[in-house]
Amino acid sequence: MTTVQGLAHVELHVEDAHKYATGLHDHLGFTLTAPAAVRPGTAQVIAHQGAVRHLITSAVDPEHPVADWVRRHGDGVAVLVLRSADPAASVERAVAAGAVELDEHTVLGALGDLALRFTAADDLLPDGEPAAEGPLFELDHLALCVPAGTLGPAVRFAREGLGLAEVYAEYIEVGDQAMDSAVVQSPDGSVTLTLLEPDVRRSPGQIDGFLEAHGGAGVQHLAYGTRSITAAVRELADRGVVFLTTPGAYYDRLAARLGPTAIPVEELRAHHVLVDRDHGGELFQIFTRSTHPRRTLFLELVERRGAGTFGSANIKALYEAVERERAGQEG
Template identity: 30%
Template sequence: MAARPPPTAKSSTPPAPAPEGFAFVELAVDAESGTEVARTLAATGFAHIGQHRSKPVELWQQGDARVLLNATGSSRAAIGAFAVETGDPEGAARRATALLAPALPRTRGAAEADLTSVAAPDGTAVFFCRTGAADGWLGDFILSGSPGPDRTGITAIDHLALAQPFDAFDEATLFYRSLFGLAPEHDAELAAPFGLVRSRAVTDPRRTLRLLLDGTVLRRGAWAPAVPDPQHVAFATGDVFRTARVLRERGAPVLDVPANYYDDLDARLALDPGLLAALREHNVFYDRDGDAEYFHLCTGILGSRVFFEFVQRSPGYHGYGTANAPVRMAAHRAAHSRARGSGHPG
C-alpha cells in the first residue's frame, strides 16, 4: 500500500482584517508649520480637543475626521503616520508580525494604550486601532473640549495621498495588499511641474480605506529643489459648496483655480450654467463618471509639502478626480512661486 502524503500545513498567518476607515492621520510639524497647519484646521472647522499625556501631540477633530499634530520632530509638515480603524487590532498586529512587517519602537506611558505600528516602505508609521474601545488610543489624550457643532460638513477622512520613493512604488502596493487586502483600482501617469508622476489608487472591497500612492520618475525644474513630492489629506464633506463658503469666511488658504480650467470644463461637459458658476466662484474642481459626480477643492501647500482637500462624491463615483491633477499641481506651483516672490516662506 502506498504511503499517504503528509497533510498540507495550513498557513499560520492571520487573515487580513476588515478595515473600517481611518482612525486618525498624524502630521509631523515644526514650530512654524505647526502654527500654519493649526490655523488652517481651525479655519476649516476642526476643534483642538485634546493634548497627549506625555508627548507634544495635539488632537484635532471634526465629525469622525481626526488629525494629530506631532511636534516631536523638525519636519515642515508631512504625513508621518496614520491609523487604520479595525475591529481586531490585535489580529492585524499578529498578521503584520507574520508577514515580517518592520515593527516600530514606541515609548508608552503606564496608562497609555498598547498600540502596534509598523513601517511602510516610505517610512510612514501605520497603526492598528479600535477607537471606541475602553482601552483605546483616545485615552492617551487629556481631552479639553469636543468637536463642537458641524459648521463645514466634514464627516471623515476620505483618502490619503502618500508620496512614494520611485524605487519603492511596487513594494508599497504589495505592503498594503498583504497587510489589509487593498487592491489596485486606478493607475495613471500625470504631467507635473516637477516631472512625470505615477499615481496608483488602492482600496479594500468595501472602499472604506482609500490610499493614493504617488511617485515621481524624475524631478526637474526650479520648483523641484524647494518642494518635496506633495502629500495630501482628503476630508469627506456632505456639501462641498457649504464647506467652500465657510472656508472663505474664515480665511482658509483655498487654492485659486485658473479661469481657463472652467472654460475647458464647460467645453468638454456642457455643465448647467448655474453649477458652472458655483464651481468657478468657489474654486471647486469637478469630475464625473456616467451620472456619478465628484467635487473637490484644495488648500495651498502647508509647510513644505502637505495640503488639505475637501471632497464630495456621489454614490457610484470611485475615482479621485485624477483628470484635474495636472491643473491642481500647476496651480500649486503658481501659488508657491507667488509666495516665494513675496518673501513668504511657503
C-alpha cells in the same frame, strides 16, 4: 482576512501641539479636546470635526522621538491609526509583508517614516465627548509621495500587509513633468491612500520637491469630504484659508467636456472648484495653499455626488494648480 477596517485617527507630530491645534480650530473649524491621557514626554490635543479625528502631538523634551521626527520632516502626519478587530494579528500580517515592528501595535511599512498603528478602539474622543459638526465631515483620502522606484513595493505592501486593493492607477503628464499614481483602498472604502511617484526621467516637479523638503516618503495632503464644497470654500476662506486658483479657460471648456454639471459652471468658476465625472457620478475638488514652512503638507476639499474615483482631468488640473503656486512663490 481583511486587516484594515477603518481609519480611527491620524496623528500629527508638530513643533507646538497647542499652537497647531489652535490653527485647525481657527481656520478649519475643528473642535479641540484634551485627551483622556497624555503620552509621557509630550503635549497632546485632539482636533475633531464630523468623523475626522486628529491627535496633535509635540515633544516636551527635545530628545523625545517626536522632536526628532519633527526635526527631520517638519510638522506633518506621522502615524495612521487603523481599526482592526485583532491588532496583534494585524501587526503579524504587516511584518510578514516586510514591515518593521516598533511595538506590539505599531509598524513601519513601505511608506518611509509614516508609522501604522492598529487599534480595536472605536473612537479617540474621551467617553461622553460629543462629536463636533462643521464644514468637514470625513477624511476622504490621504495622498503620499514616495521616491522613484518604490511605488510598486508600496502598493504590494498595502495589498499584502494591510489588505487593501489597488483600485486605480494612472501615469500623469503635465508639460515636461510626469508622475505615476496608484490608489489603494479598503474593501468597504473607509481607507483610501493615493500614492504618487515622480518620473525622474522627466523634469523635477512638485513630487520631487516634496520628497526633498520632507526628507523622504510622507503624506503630501489630507483630503476632507464636504457636503457642499462651495459653501465650505466660502466659510473657510472667511476664516483665512487660501485656496489655489484655476484659469478661466478650464471653465470655458467645461460645458463641451462634461455637459451640464450638478453645480453650475459659473459657481464653480467663482470658487475655483474643479469637477470631473465617472460612471457613478460627479466629483468636485480644490486644494488649499500650503502654510507649511517647507511647503510640503497641504489640504484638499472634496465633494462626491456619486463618483467613486478621482477623475483623470481633475488629477491633472490639481497638479497644475500646485505647479502654478510653486512657480509663483519661486518667481
